[in-house]
Every structure is written in structure tokens, then in C-alpha cells.
Amino acid sequence: MISQFKGEVNTVITKNTNFCMQKFTIANMRIFMYNRHRDGELMKSMKVKLIKEYALIIIGTVIMTAGIHFFKIPNGFATGGVSGIGTILGKSAGILTASQWITLINTLLLFVGFAFLGKTTGLRTVFCSLLYSALTIVFERLIPISAPLTDQPLLELVYAMILTSLGAAVIFNNGASSGGTDIIALILKKYSQLDVGKALLMVDFLIASCSFITFGVKAGLFSMLGLFAKAFLVDEIIDVINSCKYFVVVTDKHDEVSEYILKELHHGATVTDAVGSYTHDNKKMIHTVCKRIEAIRLRRHIKQIDPHAFIIITTTSEIIGRGFRSV
Numbered sequence: 001m002i003s004q005f006k007g008e009v010n011t012v013i014t015k016n017t018n019f020c021m022q023k024f025t026i027a028n029m030r031i032f033m034y035n036r037h038r039d040g041e042l043m044k045s046m047k048v049k050l051i052k053e054y055a056l057i058i059i060g061t062v063i064m065t066a067g068i069h070f071f072k073i074p075n076g077f078a079t080g081g082v083s084g085i086g087t088i089l090g091k092s093a094g095i096l097t098a099s100q101w102i103t104l105i106n107t108l109l110l111f112v113g114f115a116f117l118g119k120t121t122g123l124r125t126v127f128c129s130l131l132y133s134a135l136t137i138v139f140e141r142l143i144p145i146s147a148p149l150t151d152q153p154l155l156e157l158v159y160a161m162i163l164t165s166l167g168a169a170v171i172f173n174n175g176a177s178s179g180g181t182d183i184i185a186l187i188l189k190k191y192s193q194l195d196v197g198k199a200l201l202m203v204d205f206l207i208a209s210c211s212f213i214t215f216g217v218k219a220g221l222f223s224m225l226g227l228f229a230k231a232f233l234v235d236e237i238i239d240v241i242n243s244c245k246y247f248v249v250v251t252d253k254h255d256e257v258s259e260y261i262l263k264e265l266h267h268g269a270t271v272t273d274a275v276g277s278y279t280h281d282n283k284k285m286i287h288t289v290c291k292r293i294e295a296i297r298l299r300r301h302i303k304q305i306d307p308h309a310f311i312i313i314t315t316t317s318e319i320i321g322r323g324f325r326s327v
Contacts, residue, residue: 053174057128064167064178065135071160073098074148076215079161079226080204082106082180086136088207088214099136106133106179113183116190128171129179157222165233173238181207201231239317245295246316247288249302250274251309254284260301261288289319 068083076091078084082105083098090098106129113125148156171178185199208227212220251257254271261269267290274285290298295313302309 054124054127056170056174057124057176058131060167060170060174061128061131061178062135062167063170064164065132065139067160067163067167068102069099069136069139069143070145070149071156071163074145075153075156075160075222076211076219077157077160077226078207078211078214078219078223079164079230080181080200080207081178082109083164084204084207084211084223088210092214097140099140102136103133106130109180109183112187113179116187122176124174124176125179125182128176132178153218153222157226161226161229161233165230166237168230169234169237169241172234173241242317242319243315244289244291244317244319245298246314246319247286247290247295247298248312248314249286249288249309250283250311251286251302251306252283253306253309254286256305257286257302257309260305261286261290261298264301265290265294265298267294289316 071077072079072083073087073090076087078087082102085105086098086100086102089101090096093101096104110126110129150156168178181200181203184203188199204227208220208223211223215223249257258269258271261267267288269286269288272285272287274283275281276283288298299311299313302311
């Protein structure tokens with residue numbers, strides 16, 4: 001009887017163990033499949049983001065190159081950078097055209113960057129620099145320009161600065177640079193105590209000064225003006241590109257507003273208690289951040305939900321976190 005009882009107990013234990021193992025295996029398989037799906041979605045999202053960033057780098061490079069080819073080189077605007085060196089050498093040396101000088105100098109500086117900086121030169125910078133060099137040659141071959149487009153140098157300087165600053169801002173905002181004098185500045189930073197911003201300004205100022213000798217006083221003064229304008233424009237355009245809207249909403253219908261922010265805009269929100277200093281009524285205050293294109297929708301929807309809602313909207317360019325810029 002005892003042996004029979006032990007056998008039955010062992011059978012029950014074995015069945016329970018097998019059942020638990022099956023449950024454990026199924027649970028593990030579900031976790032594995034969930035993690036695999038999540039990793040797949042993450043990889044897909046990263047690929048889309050990478051493609052988008054490189055597409056913007058290409059667009060920015062095209063815009064910048066157009067500004068250089070159509071406005072800077074024909075007018076002799078040497079506002080710094082490799083384009084300024086190429087513009088001066090194309091006029092004074094006469095061996096190569098400005099576009100050919102730009103390509104040659106960019107390629108040489110890339111080799112110098114790899115020699116002194118190693119891998120810190122960056123794949124995106126290499127890509128952008130080579131694309132920039134190639135586009136200058138393409139523009140020169142397909143749309144040759146030997147003289148300014150108009151007889152208004154100030155107008156052309158404005159377009160030159162807007163296009164090159166816009167292109168540079170888009171490139172910088174996506175983690176790249178056009179190489180050139182940026183590499184020189186990074187080398188100076190590595191081997192000296194000089195600040196990168198000051199190093200770039202020194203190099204660009206020297207290049208712009210040479211335009212007085214090569215193109216005359218008028219072009220030299222325009223080049224200096226363009227140099228200082230570029231220093232402010234690039235930062236301002238980057239701020240505009242990254243600008244978002246910060247909402248503070250005081251409302252009685254916080255649940256409906258929060259639900260719209262979460263489900264429709266896919267952003268988070270923080271809800272805090274608030275008390276009116278005049279009425280002493282208890283209210284809810286919602287804090288959230290969204291992109292400019294979403295701000296109009298959110299404002300309109302809040303007014304539909306609660307016409308008496310009190311809304312404060314602030315423009316900001318430094319939103320760091322999930323759904324916006326990474327640290």
C-alpha cells in the first residue's frame with residue numbers, strides 16, 4: 001500500500017511538474033515573442049529616423065551649395081569656410097575654378113581630419129563633405145554662372161546668407177557638418193586651449209579679410225557683413241527649426257483635455273491642482289509640450305471642450321526628452 005501510495009504521489013508530482021514546465025515554457029515564449037516584436041519595432045523606428053536625418057542632411061547640403069554657387073562665388077563673397085577659400089583661389093590662382101578648389105580642399109581636409117582626429121571626424125561629416133564637394137561640381141557643369149545674377153550686390157548677399165545659413169542649420173541640427181574649416185577648428189581645439197567658436201571665427205575672419213585684396217573693398221566689406229550675419233543666422237534658424245509650444249491650461253475638464261493630448265497628439269501631460277486667487281475655486285492645471293504644427297490643433301480642441309479654459313502658450317526651442325530631442 002505504501003509503495004502504491006508513493007507511486008501515485010510521484011505520478012502527481014511529475015504531472016504537476018510537467019504542467020508547470022509547460023506553463024513556464026509558454027510564458028517564456030510569450031516574453032520572447034513580445035521582446036522580439038518590441039525590438040523589431042524599435043529597429044524599424046531607428047531606421048526610419050536615420051533615413052529621415054540623412055534625407056534632411058542631403059536637402060540642407062543642396063540648399064547650402066545653391067547659395068554658394070548662385071550668389072557667393074559670382075559676387076566674390078568670401079564669408080569664410082572652404083567656399084570662401086575656393087572663391088578667393090578661383091579668382092587669384094586661376095589654375096582651377098572655385099568649385100574645383102572647394103572639392104580639392106574639402107578632400108584634403110578630410111584626410112587631415114582622419115590623420116589628426118581619427119574616427120571623431122564622423123561618418124555624417126564625411127558624407128556631407130563629399131556630397132557638398134560633388135554638388136559644387138554638378139552645379140558648375142549643369143548651370144554655369146560667370147557673373148552675378150543681378151546688379152544688386154546687397155540683395156544677392158541677403159540670399160547668399162539666407163540659403164547658406166538655412167542649409168548649414170539643417171545640417172548641424174541633424175548631427176553633421178560640411179567639414180572644411182570645422183575640421184581645422186577641431187584640430188586647434190585638440191592641440192591647443194583655443195575654443196572651437198573662437199577658432200572658427202578667427203579662420204573665417206582671416207578668409208574674409210583676404211577678399212579685400214582679391215575682389216576689392218566693396219566685395220570685402222560685403223564679405224565681412226556676411227560673415228557676422230551668418231554667425232547669428234545659423235543659431236536663429238536652428239532655434240526656429242526646434243521651436244515647440246509649451247502649454248499651461250487651467251480648466252475644469254482636465255480629463256477630456258488630457259485624453260486628447262495622450263491619444264491624439266501622443267504626448268504626455270502633467271496635471272496639478274490649482275486654486276484661483278480671486279474666486280478660490282479649485283481647478284486643474286495641465287502642463288504639456290507639443291510641436292508647432294500640433295499647437296493649433298490643441299488650442300482649437302481645448303476651446304471646443306472648455307470655452308472658459310485659461311491657456312498660456314510659450315515658445316521654446318530646448319525641449320529634451322522622449323518624443324522630442326535626445327540629451
